[in-house]
Amino acid sequence: MSAAPVLLEMRSITKTFPGVKALADVNLVVREGEIHAICGENGAGKSTLMKVLSGVYPYGDYSGEIRYRGEEARFGDIRASEQAGIVIIHQELALIPGMSITENIFLGNEPRTGLAIDWKTAQRRALELMKLVGLREDPDALVKDIGVGKQQLIEIAKAFAKDVKLLILDEPTAALNESDSQQLLDLLREFKTQGITSIIISHKLNEIEAIADSITILRDGRTIETLDVKADGVNEDRIVRGMVGRDMESRFPDHTPNVGEVFFEVRDWTVRHPIATDRLVCKHANFSVRRGEVVGFAGLMGAGRTELAMSLFGRSYGTWLSGQVFKDGREIKLRTVSEAIEHGLAYVSEDRKAIGLNLLDDIKTSIVAAKPAKIARHGVIDEVAEHRVAEDYRQELRIKTPSVDEGISKLSGGNQQKVVLAKWMFSDPDLLILDEPTRGIDVGAKFEIYGIINRLAEQGKGVVVISSELPELIGLCDRIYTVFEGTITGEVARADADPERLMKQMTTTKKMPV
Amino acid sequence: MSGLQDLKKNLFGGTTSVGRQFGMIFTLVAIILLFEVLTDGLTLTSGNLIAVVSQYSYILILAIGMLMVIVAGHIDLSVGSVAAFVGIVVAKAIQNFDLPWPLGIALGLVVGALIGAWQGFWVAYVGVPAFIVTLAGMLLFRGGNQFIGNADTVPVPEGFRTIGAGYLPEVGPATGYNNLTLLLGLIACLAVAWREWRSRKTRQEMGAEPAPLWISGLRLAVMVGVIIFATLRFAGGRVGTSLPVSGIILIGLVLIYSFYTRNTVSGRRIYAVGGNARAAELSGVKLQRVNFFVMTNMGILAALAGMIFVARSAASGPQDGLSWELDAIAAVFIGGAAVSGGLGTVSGSIVGGLVMALLNNGLQLMGVGVDLVQMIKGLVLLFAVALDVYNKSQGRFSIIDSITRPFRRDEPPAAVPPVESPRQTDKTPAAG
Ligand SMILES: Nc1ncnc2c1ncn2[C@@H]1O[C@H](COP(=O)(O)OP(=O)(O)OP(=O)(O)O)[C@@H](O)[C@H]1O
Numbered sequence: 019m020s021a022a023p024v025l026l027e028m029r030s031i032t033k034t035f036p037g038v039k040a041l042a043d044v045n046l047v048v049r050e051g052e053i054h055a056i057c058g059e060n061g062a063g064k065s066t067l068m069k070v071l072s073g074v075y076p077y078g079d080y081s082g083e084i085r086y087r088g089e090e091a092r093f094g095d096i097r098a099s100e101q102a103g104i105v106i107i108h109q110e111l112a113l114i115p116g117m118s119i120t121e122n123i124f125l126g127n128e129p130r131t132g133l134a135i136d137w138k139t140a141q142r143r144a145l146e147l148m149k150l151v152g153l154r155e156d157p158d159a160l161v162k163d164i165g166v167g168k169q170q171l172i173e174i175a176k177a178f179a180k181d182v183k184l185l186i187l188d189e190p191t192a193a194l195n196e197s198d199s200q201q202l203l204d205l206l207r208e209f210k211t212q213g214i215t216s217i218i219i220s221h222k223l224n225e226i227e228a229i230a231d232s233i234t235i236l237r238d239g240r241t242i243e244t245l246d247v248k249a250d251g252v253n254e255d256r257i258v259r260g261m262v263g264r265d266m267e268s269r270f271p272d273h274t275p276n277v278g279e280v281f282f283e284v285r286d287w288t289v290r291h292p293i294a295t296d297r298l299v300c301k302h303a304n305f306s307v308r309r310g311e312v313v314g315f316a317g318l319m320g321a322g323r324t325e326l327a328m329s330l331f332g333r334s335y336g337t338w339l340s341g342q343v344f345k346d347g348r349e350i351k352l353r354t355v356s357e358a359i360e361h362g363l364a365y366v367s368e369d370r371k372a373i374g375l376n377l378l379d380d381i382k383t384s385i386v387a388a389k390p391a392k393i394a395r396h397g398v399i400d401e402v403a404e405h406r407v408a409e410d411y412r413q414e415l416r417i418k419t420p421s422v423d424e425g426i427s428k429l430s431g432g433n434q435q436k437v438v439l440a441k442w443m444f445s446d447p448d449l450l451i452l453d454e455p456t457r458g459i460d461v462g463a464k465f466e467i468y469g470i471i472n473r474l475a476e477q478g479k480g481v482v483v484i485s486s487e488l489p490e491l492i493g494l495c496d497r498i499y500t501v502f503e504g505t506i507t508g509e510v511a512r513a514d515a516d517p518e519r520l521m522k523q524m525t526t527t528k529k530m531p532v
Numbered sequence: 533m534s535g536l537q538d539l540k541k542n543l544f545g546g547t548t549s550v551g552r553q554f555g556m557i558f559t560l561v562a563i564i565l566l567f568e569v570l571t572d573g574l575t576l577t578s579g580n581l582i583a584v585v586s587q588y589s590y591i592l593i594l595a596i597g598m599l600m601v602i603v604a605g606h607i608d609l610s611v612g613s614v615a616a617f618v619g620i621v622v623a624k625a626i627q628n629f630d631l632p633w634p635l636g637i638a639l640g641l642v643v644g645a646l647i648g649a650w651q652g653f654w655v656a657y658v659g660v661p662a663f664i665v666t667l668a669g670m671l672l673f674r675g676g677n678q679f680i681g682n683a684d685t686v687p688v689p690e691g692f693r694t695i696g697a698g699y700l701p702e703v704g705p706a707t708g709y710n711n712l713t714l715l716l717g718l719i720a721c722l723a724v725a726w727r728e729w730r731s732r733k734t735r736q737e738m739g740a741e742p743a744p745l746w747i748s749g750l751r752l753a754v755m756v757g758v759i760i761f762a763t764l765r766f767a768g769g770r771v772g773t774s775l776p777v778s779g780i781i782l783i784g785l786v787l788i789y790s791f792y793t794r795n796t797v798s799g800r801r802i803y804a805v806g807g808n809a810r811a812a813e814l815s816g817v818k819l820q821r822v823n824f825f826v827m828t829n830m831g832i833l834a835a836l837a838g839m840i841f842v843a844r845s846a847a848s849g850p851q852d853g854l855s856w857e858l859d860a861i862a863a864v865f866i867g868g869a870a871v872s873g874g875l876g877t878v879s880g881s882i883v884g885g886l887v888m889a890l891l892n893n894g895l896q897l898m899g900v901g902v903d904l905v906q907m908i909k910g911l912v913l914l915f916a917v918a919l920d921v922y923n924k925s926q927g928r929f930s931i932i933d934s935i936t937r938p939f940r941r942d943e944p945p946a947a948v949p950p951v952e953s954p955r956q957t958d959k960t961p962a963a964g
């Protein structure tokens with residue numbers, strides 16, 4: 019591999035934001051035709067480095083040199099880097115939900131005849147590109163109507179609509195389930211055979227190990243090392259060591275479950291889709307949570323786990339048809355979010371940007387947002403208390419920021435996730451529902467979050483974890499429910515949980531004997 | 533985020549307004565000084581300052597309500613019509629039913645609240661965009677004004693006129709100044725000093741290093757200086773004039789609403805709704821209630837503004853309140869609010885409104901015609917917002933920011949170099 023010529027070299031790149039040095043003297047060498055992974059903790063500077071490379075932060079905004087195909091490159095904007103064949107797919111998808119697949123693929127890049135957009139050609143080329151990335155959909159379908167996995171493929175098709183030589187993917191699989199991720203990785207391998215070079219950022223280290231030829235590790239804005247996967251015999255533990263600077267013995271913290279009696283129970287919960295009125299997203303769901311228990315919900319993307327959770331949380335999703343909720347043996351009504359919060363429920367959403375946070379807020383305001391009454395007297399906010407609370411969570415969750423007065427939008431993705439967690443921990447719930455709580459979070463922080471979940475359980479709270487990563491559920495949960503197409507298909511105790519069994523239950527319509 | 537979205541965010545002011553707000557204070561000072569020179573010292577005379585306050589207080593009162601509407605992500609085009617409608621209803625009621633004027637004012641506020649609730653109902657509970665609801669309201673209540681008043685003017689009694697044309701009375705020993713205004717000035721100085729001391733204490737309790745003493749001292753000196761200057765000007769006018777009653781109402785409202793939007797749980801909900809409605813909802817905020825409240829509140833403030841105007845001109849007429857909505861909206865945006873909602877402050881909007889008011893006043897003193905004044909105001913609005921957008925995209929906030937940072941309350945710990953951040957504008961001790 020190392021024989022291949024160098025395609026890209028970034029030399030001592032330094033980029034500062036007011037108050038933060040995001041990159042300090044970072045070096046990166048990418049060879050032609052390889053898949054190069056960039057690993058590092060949340061806030062290490064991975065996304066920033068890629069934004070420098072792709073001209074999001076234009077020449078002059080950073081110091082250092084970028085050499086691309088043997089020449090110095092000074093990209094003034096994204097267009098300039100795209101012209102050179104560098105295409106970036108950002109951590110947050112940049113598709114327009116109300117537009118069709120074709121329109122999105124050619125957005126800003128429309129084939130034309132004269133002044134008019136040539137939709138015929140666009141359609142035809144869209145079909146070709148969709149075939150290339152393995153996307154079987156109607157090119158006229160609206161983006162908002164198709165799943166995230168497919169949306170990710172559209173992003174890639176969009177990249178290929180431009181003449182791409184170097185493809186940058188910032189956490190492309192964070193929101194994908196295992197099979198979608200696999201499909202995407204296979205695609206990258208195929209591109210490699212066609213001579214396309216890729217840079218991939220991911221916190222899913224197993225994927226990195228499987229696919230990358232070399233890995234550059236960043237820590238606190240500095241290059242730590244570059245590893246050659248085959249030659250150095252790199253495995254996940256080795257990557258972790260580079261990222262966190264020490265060995266991590268285990269991915270899951272020690273925890274002795276101390277499970278009490280059932281305190282939260284849902285019976286016959288049935289919910290209709292908000293628009294498609296003939297579709298049920300939850301079908302007669304029954305489940306229970308014990309005190310001090312961590313309960314997992316396994317299922318494929320779209321199985322209805324998020325819908326179940328959100329409909330419980332103050333009927334925030336769909337139309338409630340039937341079902342009861344009992345807490346401590348008494349029926350409770352959860353008709354609005356504030357009622358749900360009153361009754362000690364908390365729901366940490368999987369989509370922090372769209373519905374989890376107000377990105378205009380600063381950190382401290384976000385943390386107290388779910389229960390401001392706790393730091394207020396007669397409706398007046400006690401700023402000292404607010405600051406103290408935020409500061410406590412910053413330390414407890416190790417949120418990486420110079421100050422809790424900073425804006426949320428300045429935090430790296432993983433640190434935003436920690437703020438959302440803090441927000442709901444502050445609401446002091448009895449039942450905490452976490453929807454994909456470790457999405458986009460680095461190994462070290464995952465470990466911390468598992469620790470927090472265990473601690474909450476030890477305090478006698480119930481925790482529900484929805485996750486698409488089976489190893490996470492198996493490592494963390496005392497009991498796992500499996501969900502398929504809105505139906506709870508089974509229940510597996512920790513001792514019996516293994517990926518095959520869960521997978522089977524996650525993909526069957528039949529109810530399994532408990 | 534992609535460049536496209538970044539651009540959009542910048543264009544529509546998705547992020548901070550700190551820089552814009554302080555830029556505006558500088559602009560305000562610059563405008564005052566400029567006109568002071570151009571008008572040979574007419575701008576800062578007692579008579580002119582008093583006139584400016586009584587002439588623009590109702591626009592500034594509207595700007596307060598408009599700020600909250602805009603922060604929540606809406607707009608209100610009907611305020612001028614609502615003000616005119618309430619004005620005629622009150623004038624007619626006093627005239628036809630011999631209503632004592634204090635009851636007339638109470639009636640006006642109730643009518644304003646009802647109108648606001650009507651519009652709030654459509655916005656919050658039916659979900660019609662506020663733009664449409666208030667566009668309809670604009671027609672409805674303008675027509676209503678002419679319907680009730682027969683497109684005629686209706687005079688109001690003497691007592692009623694106090695709120696628009698009244699001044700603080702002369703009491704106590706003959707000092708050559710209006711004593712009550714002097715007293716107000718003194719209270720303001722003490723309040724400012726107390727607040728400075730409080731903010732230092734708060735910082736200490738947060739475990740952060742308070743600003744160096746000399747900075748606190750300097751800041752205090754500047755503010756006290758401005759207050760003393762203003763006090764002497766307002767107290768030293770022609771005998772019988774002083775700080776207008778409408779100015780006192782305005783100051784009271786600014787204090788109340790600044791506190792409300794910045795320091796209370798329910799005030800914050802408005803920002804939460806405007807920043808991300810869905811996230812707010814999932815945090816237990818009742819969207820409909822917040823939207824209903826901001827619209828109703830706007831109705832009440834519009835009613836108040838309308839009555840002050842009627843009181844000032846001694847009669848209610850069919851042309852009252854024409855295009856007030858535009859002045860109020862411009863003040864809010866010049867003052868740093870975001871079109872997309874979620875950002876903006878009461879104090880910023882007041883500064884924005886004062887910029888417009890002094891510009892207007894200065895040009896008029898110079899004898900510039902109404903046509904030109906309008907054109908200049910339009911360009912100022914455009915440039916003020918454009919400059920801010922430009923500065924933001926160039927990341928140049930740090931200059932203004934680093935100068936002004938020490939003057940802000942509860943700025944982040946000293947370890948943090950200036951970083952612009954959303955909502956911190958809320959805590960600026962700007963105008964008020
Ligand atoms: N626009 C910005 N303004 C200020 N600071 C920023 C900005 N963007 C990023 N940062 C800071 O720069 C650092 C690096 O952020 P970056 O987004 O590159 O991290 P990352 O490695 O991609 O993390 P993650 O894995 O969480 O996505 C962080 O400390 C972040 O807070």
Ligand SMILES: [Mg+2]
Binds near residue numbers: 188
């Ligand atoms: Mg990132």
